[in-house]
Amino acid sequence: MFREEPTQSKSTLRLHKRISRLKALALKYKRAEITQNALLDISNFAASVTTPQEFYSSLHQSINELIPADNFFIATLNSTNGKIEVPFFLDEKDSHPNDFYPDEDLSDTLYSGLTGYVLKTEQALICNDDTYRELVASKAITLRGSSCHQWIGTPIKNADATIGVLVVQSYSPNIVYTEVEIELMNFISHHIAGVIQRLENQEQLEHAIDTRTKELSIAYNKLKQEVYERRRAERLQKSLFEIADLANANIDSQQFYTEIHRVISHLLPVNNCFISLLDEQKKTLTFPYFVSQFDQPSPKSRTLGDGLTEYILLNHKPRLLNKQDINSLIDSGELYSINPELNDTKEIHQWIAVPLFIHGKVCGALTIYSYSFSQNYQEKDLELLTFVSQHIATAIEKKLSAESLKLSYEQLEDKVNQRTRALEIVNSDLEKEINQRKRIERQLVHDAKHDNLTGLPNRSMFMERLTQAIKHVRRHTLERFAVLFIDMDRFKLLNDTLGHLEGDRFLIETAKRLNLCIRSNDMLARLGGDEFVILLDSISDSQDAEDVAERVLAELSRSYQLVNQQFNSSGSIGIAMSGQSHSDTSESILRDADTAMYQAKSQGKGCYVIFDYAANKQQITDIKLENELKNAIKNKQLQLSYLPIMQLNTSVIVAFEPRLFWHHPTLGKIKQAQINNIAEHCNMVIELDNYLLDFVDSHFSSMQKEYGKQVQLQVSVSSQHLNHKYAVRALKNRLKQCRLDKSKLTVFFDEKAFVQNANNHISAFESLKPLNINLGIEAYGSAHSAISSLTFLPINALKLDSSYCAHLENSQHLKLVKAYFNAAQAMELTVFAVGVNNDMQNQILQQVGFEFGQGMSLGNVVEVTTQADLSLSNNQVCA
Structure with a gap:
C-alpha cells in the first residue's frame, strides 16, 4: 500500500505537466492562427486599398486584434527630403506631434526622441520607465510626449533600408508587452514594408501626374495668350510701320489723315473718328480730318470752349467715357455749360479720346466714338490707341514740319538770292579790307623785328640770327663768326648840346656808315640808344674781324655835318669770337662783346678790344x-x-x-x-x-x-x-x-x-x-x-x-x-x-x-x- 502512493503522485505530476504543455501549445497554435489570419487580412486589404490613409487605418485594426494597440502610430522617412513624417497617429493622451509641438520641425522633434533612436539604431526597442530614464541620462534621446508605462518601436525595413517605425504604447500597468509582441511587430513590419513603399510611390506618382497636368494646362493657356499677343503685336507693328511710312510719303494732308484712319481700323473698329489740332497760340481748334458713319459734316474751326475735345486737351490724359460718364460731366458743369451749342453727344454710346503730344506739349487729340450698344470699347482698346497715338503724333509732327520746311525753303531761297547780291557787294569791300590788313600785318611783323629810327634789325631779330649762327658752327666746326659791339663816344654830349633831333640824325648817319663796312651776308643791328652790333658770318680768323673794326673806326672818325656845323665822334668796339666755349649762347657771346667794348672805352675810346676768355675767367674768379x-x-x-x-x-x-x-x-x-x-x-x-x-x-x-x-x-x-x-x-x-x-x-x-x-x-x-x-x-x-x-x-x-x-x-x-x-x-x-x-x-x-x-x-x-x-x-x- 505504501509503495503505490509515490507511483501515483509521479504519474499525476507528469500528467499535469503534459496538460500544461498542451495548453501552451494550443495557445501558441491559437496565436499563430490569429497571426496568420491577421497577416492574410493585411495582405487582402493591402491589395485592395488605394490610399495610404486607408491602409494604415486597416493595419491598425488588424494589429489591435493581436495586441493591445489603442495607442498606435506609424512614422515614415520621406525618400526625397529625408524628413520623418507621421501619416497615422492615434493616442489616448497626446495629440498629433504637429499640434503638440507647433513651433518645432516635426522631423527634428521625432529624431530627438524614441522614434529617431529606433531609426538610427535600426533595432526594435521595448522601453519602460527605467530604460527611458537611462536613454535620457545618456543623452541618446530627449524628453518628448507624455509619460507611458511601456513603449514598443520596431523598424520597417525594405531591402535592408529602414523606411519607418511601427510604434505601440501603453499607459496602463495592466498592459504589458513582451518579446512575443516585439517578434509579432517585427514580423508585421517586415510584411508591410513593401506595401508602404508601393503606396508611397503610387501617391508620389499621382501627385507628380497632377502637378504635371496643372503645369501643362498653364503652359497651354500661356501659349494661347502668347499666340494671341504675337498676332496682335504683329498687327500693331505693321500699323506702326505704315504710320512711319506715311510721315515720309509725298501725299497731301487729306490723303495722309485718311490713311491714318485706315491703319487704325486694322486694330479696332473706328467707324466714327476725327483729329483735332491746336494752333501755335493755343487759342484756336481746327479739325483737319473728320469721318462719321452717318455722314455728318466736319466741324468748323473754333476758339477753345468747354467741349469734350477741350476737356481732353485740358486734362492731358486719355479717357474712355460712356454715356453715363458724359452726362455726369455735363451735370457737374464741366462740359457745355459755356458753349451748350457744341453738345452733340446725345446719341453717343462710348467715346475715346487721346491727347497728341508734339515736343512734349499737347497740340491736339485723336478721337473715336460709337453709337451702337453692340460695339463696346475696353480699357485695352484705350491703351492700344494711346500707344498708337504717340506714333501718330510723331507722323503728324513730321508732316507739319515737312510742310513748314517746304515753305521755309521757298522763303529761304528768296532770302538767299537777296543775300547773295548783297554779299557780292560786301565781298568786294572785304577783299580790299583784307589786303589792307595783310599790309598792316606785314608792317607790324617788320616793326616788331626792326628799329623804328634806323630801319635796322633790332635786338630780337639779331638774337635769333645769332642763335642760328651758333647752331651752324656747332654743326660745321671749321667755320667761325664774330660779333662786334659798337658804342658811340660823345653821344650824350651831342644830345645835351644839339638836342635829340640832331641825335637821331646822327644815329641814322651812323647806321649808313656802318652798312658800308660789312658784306651782304653780315648783319648790322641797333640794340638801342647809341649801341650797334655787327654779326660777321663765315670768317677765317680774328684778323677778319679786326679789319672790319678798323674800317668801322675809320668811317666813324669822319666828321658829321649837324645843324650847319661839324661834330666829331668815334666808336668803342668790343669783339667776341665764336668757338671760345662749348657752352656758348647768344646771350653769353653778346655779353662778352659788351665786356670787351667797355675795356676799349677804359683804354681811351676810339679803339677796339678782342674779348680775352682767360682774362674774363680771372674776373669771374675775382x-x-x-x-x-x-x-x-x-x-x-x-x-x-x-x-x-x-x-x-x-x-x-x-x-x-x-x-x-x-x-x-x-x-x-x-x-x-x-x-x-x-x-x-x-x-x-x-x-x-x-x-x-x-x-x-x-x-x-x-x-x-x-x-x-x-x-x-x-x-x-x-x-x-x-x-x-x-x-x-x-x-x-x-x-x-x-x-x-x-x-x-x-x-x-x-x-x-x-x-x-x-x-x-x-x-x-x-x-x-x-x-x-x-x-x-x-x-x-x-x-x-x-x-x-x-x-x-x-x-x-x-x-x-x-x-x-x-x-x-x-x-x-x-x-x-x-x-x-x-x-x-x-x-x-x-x-x-x-x-x-x-x-x-x-x-x-x-x-x-x-x-x-x-x-x-x-x-x-x-x-x-x-x-x-x-x-x-x-x-x-x-x-
Whole structure:
C-alpha cells in the first residue's frame, strides 16, 4: 500500500505537466492562427486599398486584434527630403506631434526622441520607465510626449533600408508587452514594408501626374495668350510701320489723315473718328480730318470752349467715357455749360479720346466714338490707341514740319538770292579790307623785328640770327663768326648840346656808315640808344674781324655835318669770337662783346678790344672771391693779428696795430692788404672796417692784461667813412659804442685820400675829436701833401710811409725824412717810422730822432682767433 502512493503522485505530476504543455501549445497554435489570419487580412486589404490613409487605418485594426494597440502610430522617412513624417497617429493622451509641438520641425522633434533612436539604431526597442530614464541620462534621446508605462518601436525595413517605425504604447500597468509582441511587430513590419513603399510611390506618382497636368494646362493657356499677343503685336507693328511710312510719303494732308484712319481700323473698329489740332497760340481748334458713319459734316474751326475735345486737351490724359460718364460731366458743369451749342453727344454710346503730344506739349487729340450698344470699347482698346497715338503724333509732327520746311525753303531761297547780291557787294569791300590788313600785318611783323629810327634789325631779330649762327658752327666746326659791339663816344654830349633831333640824325648817319663796312651776308643791328652790333658770318680768323673794326673806326672818325656845323665822334668796339666755349649762347657771346667794348672805352675810346676768355675767367674768379669775402665777413671767419709798435732804443711795446687775415680754403692765408683790395673792388671797405672795430673792441682788453694798461691801439680806417655826413655819423656812433678806453685809441686815415678831399677830412676830424680819441695820418709822404696842411687838422700822430725806411741809404731821402720829422716835432706830433726791417735802419732812425717804429726787426705778430674763449699766445707768430 505504501509503495503505490509515490507511483501515483509521479504519474499525476507528469500528467499535469503534459496538460500544461498542451495548453501552451494550443495557445501558441491559437496565436499563430490569429497571426496568420491577421497577416492574410493585411495582405487582402493591402491589395485592395488605394490610399495610404486607408491602409494604415486597416493595419491598425488588424494589429489591435493581436495586441493591445489603442495607442498606435506609424512614422515614415520621406525618400526625397529625408524628413520623418507621421501619416497615422492615434493616442489616448497626446495629440498629433504637429499640434503638440507647433513651433518645432516635426522631423527634428521625432529624431530627438524614441522614434529617431529606433531609426538610427535600426533595432526594435521595448522601453519602460527605467530604460527611458537611462536613454535620457545618456543623452541618446530627449524628453518628448507624455509619460507611458511601456513603449514598443520596431523598424520597417525594405531591402535592408529602414523606411519607418511601427510604434505601440501603453499607459496602463495592466498592459504589458513582451518579446512575443516585439517578434509579432517585427514580423508585421517586415510584411508591410513593401506595401508602404508601393503606396508611397503610387501617391508620389499621382501627385507628380497632377502637378504635371496643372503645369501643362498653364503652359497651354500661356501659349494661347502668347499666340494671341504675337498676332496682335504683329498687327500693331505693321500699323506702326505704315504710320512711319506715311510721315515720309509725298501725299497731301487729306490723303495722309485718311490713311491714318485706315491703319487704325486694322486694330479696332473706328467707324466714327476725327483729329483735332491746336494752333501755335493755343487759342484756336481746327479739325483737319473728320469721318462719321452717318455722314455728318466736319466741324468748323473754333476758339477753345468747354467741349469734350477741350476737356481732353485740358486734362492731358486719355479717357474712355460712356454715356453715363458724359452726362455726369455735363451735370457737374464741366462740359457745355459755356458753349451748350457744341453738345452733340446725345446719341453717343462710348467715346475715346487721346491727347497728341508734339515736343512734349499737347497740340491736339485723336478721337473715336460709337453709337451702337453692340460695339463696346475696353480699357485695352484705350491703351492700344494711346500707344498708337504717340506714333501718330510723331507722323503728324513730321508732316507739319515737312510742310513748314517746304515753305521755309521757298522763303529761304528768296532770302538767299537777296543775300547773295548783297554779299557780292560786301565781298568786294572785304577783299580790299583784307589786303589792307595783310599790309598792316606785314608792317607790324617788320616793326616788331626792326628799329623804328634806323630801319635796322633790332635786338630780337639779331638774337635769333645769332642763335642760328651758333647752331651752324656747332654743326660745321671749321667755320667761325664774330660779333662786334659798337658804342658811340660823345653821344650824350651831342644830345645835351644839339638836342635829340640832331641825335637821331646822327644815329641814322651812323647806321649808313656802318652798312658800308660789312658784306651782304653780315648783319648790322641797333640794340638801342647809341649801341650797334655787327654779326660777321663765315670768317677765317680774328684778323677778319679786326679789319672790319678798323674800317668801322675809320668811317666813324669822319666828321658829321649837324645843324650847319661839324661834330666829331668815334666808336668803342668790343669783339667776341665764336668757338671760345662749348657752352656758348647768344646771350653769353653778346655779353662778352659788351665786356670787351667797355675795356676799349677804359683804354681811351676810339679803339677796339678782342674779348680775352682767360682774362674774363680771372674776373669771374675775382667776383667769386669777392662773394666768398662777403660770406666770410657775414660768418665771422676773418681772424685778427696784432703788429707791435716799439720804442726803437729799448724794444718796449708801446702800441699794437690790428690787422685782419683770412684762411681761405683753397688760396691759403690772405693778408690785410689783399683783403682791402678785394673789399675795395666789391665796395665793402666800410663793412670790413666795422668788422675790424668790433673784433678789436671785443678782444683788446685781453692784450692790455698781457702787456699792461698803458699799451696803445692804432687802427687804420678807410676815408670812405668821411665821404658824406651819414657815413661820418655812422663811424662816430660805432666808435662811441666801443667799450675800450678811447684815450688809448688812435685812428689813422690815409694821406692820399686826405689830399683828394681835404675839406671832408677837416670837417670829419672836427666831428670825431670830441670822442676823446686820437687821430692820425698814415702813409705820410706818399702823396707829398703840403706840411702846412697839417696845421688845419686836429691830429696827434703821423706814420711815415714805409718807402722812406727802405731808402735811408739815399742821402736825398734821408734829408726828406729829417724834414718831415722836424716839421712834425715843430707841430708837437708823434711820428712813427714804418717798415723798420733791420738794425741799420733802426740806428739811422734813432740818429734822426725817431723814438717809435714798427717793422719786421722790432717784434713778432701776435695772432688772435675768433674762438669764443680767446686767448693770446706769443708762440703763434707769422713772418
